[in-house]
Amino acid sequence: MYDISNWLNSYINEDFIRVTVQLWKGFGVTLSLFFLTLILAIPLGLVLAFCTKSSFPLLKFPFRALVYVIRGTPLLLQLMIVIYIPGIAFHSPITKWGMFGGNVARAYFFGALFAFVINYACYFSEIFRGGIENIPKGQYEACDVLGMTRSEAFFKVILLQVIRNILAPMSNEIITLVKDTALARTVAVTEILFCAYEFLKVDAIIWPLFYTGLFYLVFNAVLTWLFGIAEKKLSRYYK
Amino acid sequence: MALLEVSNLKKSFQDTEVLKGISFSLEKGEVLAIIGSSGSGKTTLLRCLNFLEKADSGSIEVDDHTIFGGDDAEVASVLASTKQIRKNRLYFGLVFQSFHLFPQYTVLQNLTLSAQLKALKENKTLPRQERRTKAEIYRTLDQQAMELLDRVGLTEKISSYPCELSGGQQQRVAIARALMLTPDILCFDEPTSALDPELTKEVMGVIRSLKSSDTTMIVVTHEMDFARNVADKVIFMANGIIEEKGTPEEVFDHPKSPILQSFISNT
Amino acid sequence: MKKLLAMLLSLLCIFSLAACSAGQTTDGSDGSASANSDYDYIAANGKLVIGITLYEPMNYNDENGVLTGFDTEFAQAVCEKLGLEPEFQVIDWDMKESELSSRNIDCIWNGLTVTEERRENMDFSMSYLTNKQCVVINSSNAGTYTDTASLASAMLSAEGGSAGEDAILADESLSQASYTASDSQASALLALKSGNYDAIVIDYTLATASAGTGDYTELMIVDGIQLANEEYAIGFRLGSDMTEKVNAVIRELIDDGTLASLADKYDMTDLYEEAVGK
Numbered sequence: 001m002y003d004i005s006n007w008l009n010s011y012i013n014e015d016f017i018r019v020t021v022q023l024w025k026g027f028g029v030t031l032s033l034f035f036l037t038l039i040l041a042i043p044l045g046l047v048l049a050f051c052t053k054s055s056f057p058l059l060k061f062p063f064r065a066l067v068y069v070i071r072g073t074p075l076l077l078q079l080m081i082v083i084y085i086p087g088i089a090f091h092s093p094i095t096k097w098g099m100f101g102g103n104v105a106r107a108y109f110f111g112a113l114f115a116f117v118i119n120y121a122c123y124f125s126e127i128f129r130g131g132i133e134n135i136p137k138g139q140y141e142a143c144d145v146l147g148m149t150r151s152e153a154f155f156k157v158i159l160l161q162v163i164r165n166i167l168a169p170m171s172n173e174i175i176t177l178v179k180d181t182a183l184a185r186t187v188a189v190t191e192i193l194f195c196a197y198e199f200l201k202v203d204a205i206i207w208p209l210f211y212t213g214l215f216y217l218v219f220n221a222v223l224t225w226l227f228g229i230a231e232k233k234l235s236r237y238y239k
Numbered sequence: 240m241a242l243l244e245v246s247n248l249k250k251s252f253q254d255t256e257v258l259k260g261i262s263f264s265l266e267k268g269e270v271l272a273i274i275g276s277s278g279s280g281k282t283t284l285l286r287c288l289n290f291l292e293k294a295d296s297g298s299i300e301v302d303d304h305t306i307f308g309g310d311d312a313e314v315a316s317v318l319a320s321t322k323q324i325r326k327n328r329l330y331f332g333l334v335f336q337s338f339h340l341f342p343q344y345t346v347l348q349n350l351t352l353s354a355q356l357k358a359l360k361e362n363k364t365l366p367r368q369e370r371r372t373k374a375e376i377y378r379t380l381d382q383q384a385m386e387l388l389d390r391v392g393l394t395e396k397i398s399s400y401p402c403e404l405s406g407g408q409q410q411r412v413a414i415a416r417a418l419m420l421t422p423d424i425l426c427f428d429e430p431t432s433a434l435d436p437e438l439t440k441e442v443m444g445v446i447r448s449l450k451s452s453d454t455t456m457i458v459v460t461h462e463m464d465f466a467r468n469v470a471d472k473v474i475f476m477a478n479g480i481i482e483e484k485g486t487p488e489e490v491f492d493h494p495k496s497p498i499l500q501s502f503i504s505n506t
Numbered sequence: 507m508k509k510l511l512a513m514l515l516s517l518l519c520i521f522s523l524a525a526c527s528a529g530q531t532t533d534g535s536d537g538s539a540s541a542n543s544d545y546d547y548i549a550a551n552g553k554l555v556i557g558i559t560l561y562e563p564m565n566y567n568d569e570n571g572v573l574t575g576f577d578t579e580f581a582q583a584v585c586e587k588l589g590l591e592p593e594f595q596v597i598d599w600d601m602k603e604s605e606l607s608s609r610n611i612d613c614i615w616n617g618l619t620v621t622e623e624r625r626e627n628m629d630f631s632m633s634y635l636t637n638k639q640c641v642v643i644n645s646s647n648a649g650t651y652t653d654t655a656s657l658a659s660a661m662l663s664a665e666g667g668s669a670g671e672d673a674i675l676a677d678e679s680l681s682q683a684s685y686t687a688s689d690s691q692a693s694a695l696l697a698l699k700s701g702n703y704d705a706i707v708i709d710y711t712l713a714t715a716s717a718g719t720g721d722y723t724e725l726m727i728v729d730g731i732q733l734a735n736e737e738y739a740i741g742f743r744l745g746s747d748m749t750e751k752v753n754a755v756i757r758e759l760i761d762d763g764t765l766a767s768l769a770d771k772y773d774m775t776d777l778y779e780e781a782v783g784k
Contacts, residue, residue: 080696087700095661095702104661104686104702138339145289145333146353146420147325156352160343186689188697194666198687200600201667204627237342237400 019199019208026195027215029109033181033191037116038174044117045124053129070122075115076183082115083108083187105190112184116177123173131166132158164234171227175220192216240303242267242455243424248297250283257283258294259479265424265472268453272460272470272487276502279476281459285426288457290328293319301330301423332417332425337433338409340401346412347397350384351377354419380419387415391445407438411445418454425449427458443469463506467491475499544746548612553591556581557611559599561692562715563772564617576772580634581615583764587755599690603627606743613748614741617711619669624741629749632756633737634765636780638710639673641728642698642717651705653730654679660704665691670707673733680707699725707733711774737781 051063070078087093094100100107135158143153185194192215196208241264250258257280265271273281286292288299290307298308306327308315317323340349358376388394391411401409410430417425427446431439443465449456450469460466466473466487473490475483477498483490494500548554558565564577573594585592597605597614605611606628619637620630643651651657658679664670666687674680686703688694694706695716705728717725742748759765760782769778 083702084696084700087697087702091701093701102661102684104663104684107702108686136339138335138337139341141291142335142339142341143353144291145328145331146416147329147357148353149325152356156356157341157343164343186693188663188686188688188693190687194687194689197600198666201665202623204603204623206601206604234343238402 015205019205019211022195022199023192023208023212023215026190026192026212029189030178030181030191030215031219033109033113033116033184033189034178036113037120037177037181040113040117041120041124044121046128048121048125049128049132052125053132067122067125070119071126075119075180076186078115078119079112079183079187082111105188108188112187112189116180116184120173120177124170127166127169127173128162130169131162134165135161160234164238167227167231167234171223174227175223178216178220178223241265242269242302244298244300245288246298246300248284248287248299249295250280250287250292251295257479258287260297261476261479261481262297263474263481263484265455265457267455269471270450270456270458270469271472271474272458272466273474273476274460274463274466274502275476275482280479281476282428284476285333285428285457285459288424289331289333289426290324291333301327304330306330329420330423332420332422334410334413334417334425334427334430336429338401338406338413340409340412340416342401345398345400346388346393346404347381347384349401349412350387350416350419351380354380354383357420384415384419387418388412390418390448391415405438406434407441410434410438410442414442414445414449418449424455424457427456427460429459429461431460431462461506463491463503475502477502544612544743544748545751548590548748553593554581554585554588554613555593555595555611556616557597557602557605557614558594558616560596561617561712563711563774565594576635576768576774577615577617579768579771580759580765583759583768584752584755587758588751602741606741609743612742613752617709617738618741619736620739621669621736627744628741629744629746631740631742631749632753633739633781634756635711635738635769635774635777637669637736637738638777639670639707639733639736640710640713641705641707641731641733642695642713642725643705643728644698644701645724645726647704648726651728653728657705658682660684661686661702662705662707663688663694663697663703664707665689665694668708669734669736670709674707676734695722695725710777714773735780 048063048067051059052067054060083094086097094111095104095107096102097107100110139157139161140153143157148156181191182193184191185197188194192212193209196212199205199208243265245264246262248258248261249256259280261280261284263271273284275281283292287294294307296308298310299306300309304327305314305318307318309318318327341352344352355377358380359373362370362376385394385397388397391414393408393411393415396404396408396412401412404412410433414425414430430446431442434442439462443462446456446458446465447469458465458470468487470487473485473487474481475490475494475496477496483494483496483499490499491503494503558577560566563575565573565575568574578594581592581594595611597611599616602614606614614628617635617637618624618630620633624630641651641654641657651660654677660683662674662680662683662685664674664685664687666689668691670691671685671687674683674685688697688706691708691712694703694708697703698706699722710727713727716722717727740752742752756765765782766775766778769775
């Protein structure tokens with residue numbers, strides 16, 4: 001027992017506490033980026049799904065093109081475009097925009113958030129489109145003959161079936177999002193990996209980098225558990 | 240005056256004319272069976288009545304109200320608006336071949352869903368003091384739904400989900416769901432084609448009992464026994480026209496058209 | 507409770523493995539036993555694996571795609587005298603300590619700044635260049651930013667954990683400014699070009715090689731600002747006998763003028779003379 005507590009002490013030293021506190025702060029940024037992206041990209045993705053499956057060509061083709069471009073280029077590149085292009089091409093650097101009040105960290109965070117939301121909305125929209133198109137025509141007709149409006153039919157009847165159709169691909173995409181937030185490091189968003197790299201550069205200690213894996217793992221375990229519950233609930237309606 | 244008056248209804252898909260001028264009438268409380276081989280246009284006719292397809296020309300009148308087409312082009316265009324269609328299609332109820340119940344709702348919720356939405360909207364238009372609370376509305380509708388489920392013999396299944404029911408039970412729920420909105424005319428689109436003989440009997444029994452309570456019905460069917468024994472009128476369709484119509488005796492025992500004769504001898 | 511502790515410990519153990527291999531633990535037997543024979547180990551391989559990142563003017567590919575640069579030629583000259591084949595290995599700069607201790611590379615020779623923190627993880631050769639940190643701005647602001655005092659209310663950046671960051675934090679005026687760490691010196695330059703920052707602090711060697719060239723024509727070094735100097739040296743494994751062997755060769759190269767002419771070739775005579783004298 002003495003040996004173990006000795007061993008423990010060698011780990012739970014000042015460094016460990018300092019690193020943990022700092023990584024928690026970084027993980028807070030990671031989680032903010034994750035949740036805000038999710039909250040904004042899901043409704044936007046739904047709107048995009050309706051635009052890309054619209055029969056009106058002025059709506060359909062520009063948005064299909066957008067989805068094609070966003071899905072066809074790396075998120076890393078999109079992040080750089082949002083952060084650097086306003087300044088380079090339009091002489092209006094993002095950090096000097098009035099809404100950020102001269103706060104560079106805030107400007108970068110919301111710049112990165114914008115890129116994430118657009119990127120994920122495009123991926124989500126394709127999933128939604130597939131989910132909506134897989135609903136049998138009879139469900140719409142049943143709503144029609146029962147005198148429901150289009151929006152009543154969608155929100156009361158179709159939506160939950162769409163959710164059930166898209167749950168598996170969405171859970172994949174959302175878990176990918178958790179890990180993709182690490183890309184924001186490259187545009188100086190101080191998320192957890194950025195903080196870990198700081199220890200590497202300033203103190204030359206490596207283990208915080210691997211320690212971040214634990215944060216991601218635990219959080220993804222929670223998400224996986226929640227998706228499991230949702231899947232169980234929804235599968236009740238189907239045999 | 241008849242309850243339903245259909246005149247010269249026409250419908251084409253691309254270049255194919257599926258309905259070539261259909262006219263018939265139906266009295267209140269009557270049961271009309273529409274028979275004919277596949278592709279004869281009988282399902283399209285039913286879908287036109289329920290506005291799932293829009294007929295190209297002709298008119299539909301229910302209870303002296305023109306609900307589709309007619310002589311006045313202006314009236315016809317008003318009738319073609321989404322809002323009017325939504326209102327007018329409620330003269331009809333429709334039971335589908337493959338039920339189309341809402342999988343995520345219980346049997347009871349399947350019945351009450353659209354009725355609740357309708358009642359809440361109507362409630363909003365009432366003067367404030369006459370409005371009822373949501374709970375009251377829901378209670379009344381649940382009551383009505385229970386009565387209907389009793390009529391189709393499914394009171395013990397109110398909390399089940401559609402996937403937990405047999406095909407026959409699902410179709411009985413679908414019938415009760417269509418009745419929930421008290422349509423003037425209840426339409427069936429081959430209601431037993433997806434069922435095996437035992438379950439067919441169960442569903443046909445329910446339709447028979449509806450006849451005894453004076454429900455006006457149009458049934459597109461392949462069940463000749465049903466058409467002969469339950470229907471008051473039979474229409475035989477072929478190639479987009481009404482080839483022959485009459486009482487079951489006239490149609491089945493004394494068919495005039497050679498197409499009908501060969502149809503009957505083949506079934 | 508004990509179970510919980512044990513679980514936590516085993517997790518920590520997994521995530522700290524890298525720490526051990528990086529020579530974090532001073533009592534580890536990992537480094538010292540082999541360190542005595544580090545030269546023998548390298549000599550037996552017949553080649554010196556040199557960890558670099560690609561940047562002008564130290565190590566970069568010329569227009570023909572051939573690796574060149576001050577450090578490249580310097581290393582080739584030293585290896586020739588030692589009878590070793592130089593092998594340049596591009597590494598992730600952030601991972602240089604573990605690359606070195608895991609023997610993926612034998613030394614870091616890439617404008618490596620000597621710092622006290624780094625001395626805990628590696629041995630340094632003698633210094634061969636002085637590394638200056640300098641302030642780079644957009645030339646449209648040349649009239650505004652002339653000294654450190656004028657930058658006190660500006661938006662500044664440097665690579666996180668770099669000597670430039672240290673220089674900003676140590677300077678009385680610059681530390682007043684709004685500071686944001688960049689991912690790398692390259693992205694600091696890009697952000698300066700886009701106007702996201704008013705000024706950045708980067709290595710003098712990189713600043714002279716990039717400001718005013720390519721897409722960075724409108725960037726310039728602020729001449730009037732002197733920041734703390736550091737020295738460039740070669741990093742070897744802790745306790746390695748390579749350090750002495752290489753130092754002897756460097757002295758030879760200084761004495762015969764090879765290094766001075768190399769510095770001249772890359773326009774760094776002043777940096778060279780500051781480090782080793784005339």
